[in-house]
Amino acid sequence: MKTTVSANSFAKIILFGEHSVVYGHPAIALPLYSVNVTATIIPAESGQWIRSRYFDGQIAQLGENLLGIKRLIAWILTDLNQTSSSFTIQIESKIPAERGMGSSAATAVAITRALYKYFDKTITRDTLLQIANVEEQVTHGNPSGIDTATVSSEYPIWFVKHQENEQIAFNLTSDYLVIADSGIKGKTSEAVNLIADNLITDANEMQPLIDDLGKIALQGKTALQQADSKLVGHLMTTSHHHLQQLGVSTPTLDKFVDLAIANGAYGAKLTGSGMGGCMIALVDSNKQAHELASVLQDAGATSTWIQSFKNYGHTTGDSDDNIS
Template sequence: MNYDKIGMFESERIRLKENALGKSNAKIIWFGEHSVVYGKPSIAMPLYSVDVTAEIERTAAGQQIKCRYFDGPINEMTDNLKGVRVLIGTLLDVLGNRDLPFMLRITSKIPSERGMGSSAATSVALIRAFYHLFEVPLSRGRLLELANVEEKITHGNPSGLDAATASSDMPIWLIKNEINEQISFHLSRPCLVIADSGIKGKTGQAVSLVHDNVVDEPDLAIPLINQLGEIATLARHALATSNESLLGTLMNQSQDHLAELGVSTSTLDLFCRIARAHHALGAKLTGSGLGGCMIALAANHADAQKISTALRQAGATQTWIQSFRNYDISTGEKNDNLVK
């Protein structure tokens, strides 16, 4: 894909900042895991409490990066970070200064391989930081286009959901290859509790397992896929109408269907039972399953704290509580390289 350059760097035309910052968020899939692969809708949302920060400082020479996986010259980054390396080169080309010397520091609170969109969130933070450095406006469309540079290298055929959600102020409604849009919602009191099982998710294995079920046992699997899609549609309406009780019920139904498809685990099942026993409105796995995280909807922050404590006592390696109060319900176009 070709990207139009902003213009060749000329110090008298473009005055670079000395330092720049870009942020993004983790994501969770709220509804539609696996069924999204089969053309059904899904809902994902950003997690403000789990973020990535990219900081750029201009230097006299060299292009250095420091992150949890690598510390050194960017041109010496290993192949497991090829997506990030290529994205940085693309950004410098687009912004018109391939040889710009700088130090880039990436700080991430997102655990890897938990279905929380770590690579996409890193890409979004990087893009925002470089556009901030050059003080160039960044549209949401361009942001997602550039994030796809890294995602294609890292994931092969990404749906676009991770980057769209990591860069969003509100939930994302996705139908693969058809619709990728922000949706409004109105929740004030409820909170979401996210718990890490401590077990790496197995996306490829889980997707293959569901595919085998669809092929080998279509009478069982296809109705479950269809029902997961219907649940996502009902959940969108529940979000728009503040029907938190229905949201919880739909989460429980979704978990039951995902377990029937074979992608839950004994640990995730246990976490869901514990969350419900501590007054969660609903609980389910999030992401591909076979490990990773679960989520629970609490009626208020006090309940969320009790659920979080119970899950940690049951073996969750990390928990986060996400309030909905600060979510932006505007879908208007804006400059997307503002620091989040």
């Protein structure tokens, strides 16, 4: 008799490289350990079921909005020769959907890890990313891969599309990141298409912004290595101004950025595709992080999270010991 198993993944935020990563420039992304997804596989007498905040019923009856998850599960069961097995997948997620925090990718990674563990099969990280992208290709069309790479990682990553992602030296360990949800759903496809169109119609103005976002990621990598908080903050704010010019910020995100800087943050920016979603700000202490979170909540943030940088560069202890 099979026993119940669980597996986790994390939310993600992009520190540097939004949109420019689509065009071959590097990006730096961070997993958020306290904002996670857990997929639990429970033996069932018959049928294949899923329980989540979006759907509770038979996997075969998943609707169009969860087509990526449906295809992912079908792909895995076919690969493992388990299409007739009976089980229930229970998904518990702390990640808000459509906020640029990798909700769909994190769900896909957690489900993949859990199913392979349930059927006693090992899976390499490269294979994990390839399989999880089955869902992302349905949900997002042509994803860069940065979401799956980050939500499955225990470390900050340096990401270049179609190249191997790698852990980076992260010595900025005394600071804190404050994440604020604007309460507005991000519009990934719309934002990506807007920039693509603008690069055609107004290349002279838009292309330098994309190229400079790539250069900022390179500078950010060095600043993180050298623990230069002020430079990291400056680069974050500069990135936000570039993203404003590219047309993917919103008045709410701009307000949050201004409030963060006015309240002593080293820097702040939108994170993810924009047109909604979240803002991130870099501060120098736990006390300041909580004070800023309170200010942002008073200003309309629907949720806030605080991530200590001291955890980065140290393993969080992956309980999924079948991941090699």
